Amino acid sequence: MKLRYCRLLVILVAAGLLTSCARDPDAGKLRVTVIDVGQGDSILVETPTGHAMLIDGGGSNRDDDSDPRHVGLRTVVPYLRYRGIDHLDAIVLTHPHADHVGGLPDILREVRTDAVLDGTALPFPSPAYAAFLTEVRNRHIPYRRVVRGTHIDFGDGVTADALNPPPGHPYGTATDNATMNNYSAVFLLTYGKTHILLDGDAQFEAEQNMLATYPNLRADVLKCGHHGAANSTSDAWLERVRPKYAAISCSRTNSFGHPSPATLARLKAHGVQTYVTAANGAIVFVSDGRSVKASGTVTK
Ligand SMILES: [Zn+2]
Numbered sequence: 337m338k339l340r341y342c343r344l345l346v347i348l349v350a351a352g353l354l355t356s357c358a359r360d361p362d363a364g365k366l367r368v369t370v371i372d373v374g375q376g377d378s379i380l381v382e383t384p385t386g387h388a389m390l391i392d393g394g395g396s397n398r399d400d401d402s403d404p405r406h407v408g409l410r411t412v413v414p415y416l417r418y419r420g421i422d423h424l425d426a427i428v429l430t431h432p433h434a435d436h437v438g439g440l441p442d443i444l445r446e447v448r449t450d451a452v453l454d455g456t457a458l459p460f461p462s463p464a465y466a467a468f469l470t471e472v473r474n475r476h477i478p479y480r481r482v483v484r485g486t487h488i489d490f491g492d493g494v495t496a497d498a499l500n501p502p503p504g505h506p507y508g509t510a511t512d513n514a515t516m517n518n519y520s521a522v523f524l525l526t527y528g529k530t531h532i533l534l535d536g537d538a539q540f541e542a543e544q545n546m547l548a549t550y551p552n553l554r555a556d557v558l559k560c561g562h563h564g565a566a567n568s569t570s571d572a573w574l575e576r577v578r579p580k581y582a583a584i585s586c587s588r589t590n591s592f593g594h595p596s597p598a599t600l601a602r603l604k605a606h607g608v609q610t611y612v613t614a615a616n617g618a619i620v621f622v623s624d625g626r627s628v629k630a631s632g633t634v635t636k
Contacts, residue, residue: 360420362622366494366527370559370611370619371415373407375587375594376435379534379559380415381525385492388421391428391523391534395438395464408439413446415618425490426451428482430520430536432465433513441471449475455482455521455536457501458511482521484549493625494527499546499553500538507541517562518542524555528625533577535561535568543573550576556628557581557621560603564595564612574606581630582610583619590614 367382373394381389394407416424427449429437443449452472456465472479486498500522501507507518520536533555538546539562546553555577561568564584582603586594595612603610611619611630620631 366525366530366532366623366625368525368532368557368621368623369415369419370583370585370613370621371412372613372617373411373439373585375563375590375592376407376438377430377536377559377563377585378407378412378436378439379585380419380421381494381496382419382421383490383492383494384527385490387425387490387492387494388416388419388423389426389428389488389496390416390424390443391521392430392436392536393427393439393443395434395436395440408442409446412439412443416443416447421447423447424449426453426488428453428455428521428523429468430455430522430534431516432456432460432462432468433516433537434462434464436537437468438464441467444468444471444475444477449477452477452479453482453486453521454479455498455501455519456516457481457505457519458509458516460511460516486521494525496523496525498522499524499550500536500542502545502549506545514539514541514567517568520561522546522561524553527623530623530625530628531555532557532559532621532623532628533579534559537562537568539565539567540570543568543570547572547576553577555579556623557583557630558608559583559585560595560599562594563590563592564599565592566596566598569599569602571602571606574602574608578606579608581621581628582608583621584610584612584614586612586614588614
């Protein structure tokens with residue numbers, strides 16, 4: 337009986353080793369996950385040599401959770417642990433709305449972070465954003481603003497370039513939702529011949545500004561702006577970017593009508609294969625530098 341138990345243990349250990357060896361077929365590639373944080377955004381970038389950058393931390397309610405702060409602890413941190421990440425090279429906040437910043441204080445408390453990049457272009461008084469800044473200050477984490485031209489080189493062939501917000505205040509100085517959305521940090525990831533464009537909550541105005549600045553912009557993957565809202569992902573934007581895949585991050589029961597049928601229709605008209613977290617759970621894009629593969633079934 338004892339022997340049998342030992343054999344079983346050996347088999348289990350061997351199986352465990354095999355599982356951990358086979359666990360990451362994406363090692364050595366660029367892997368971008370649009371994490372299912374309900375209504376909000378949180379995107380994990382993992383580079384071929386294991387650098388990790390988190391863009392936004394979610395924050396609005398999951399369908400089953402009345403406390404928006406819980407998404408950092410209940411969803412994002414467990415996903416980072418699942419990916420074997422105990423340290424982030426950087427956290428990027430695209431803009432200070434609660435559905436992007438709300439989860440970040442908990443994430444900063446749980447995961448060592450080397451740098452924080454903040455796309456917030458205007459003073460924005462809100463409890464969620466203040467809690468984030470307090471946590472960054474308390475932890476003495478190097479902090480800088482993101483502005484067009486901000487360039488990150490991970491040293492393994494992956495770069496991230498900020499296309500938005502432009503310097504100054506071209507979208508005005510009001511702090512209404514649309515204006516703050518337009519100031520979102522937008523990052524273009526490049527690995528070899530492949531590009532992944534992460535739009536934050538950028539709306540039509542920001543798209544127009546970027547269209548005027550980047551005539552050769554193109555990407556294999558577009559993380560659509562503003563959760564697939566009707567005022568984002570214009571025809572002109574899709575014509576320029578020509579993505580093969582699109583990702584939309586939103587919850588099943590959001591009160592905003594995300595994703596908008598108009599946006600979905602535009603994506604369809606441009607032949608874009610579109611994934612929505614509300615339907616797919618986490619969406620994973622993997623690039624080997626030559627092409628990108630998409631998968632929509634990780635967490636659900
Ligand atoms: Zn948002």
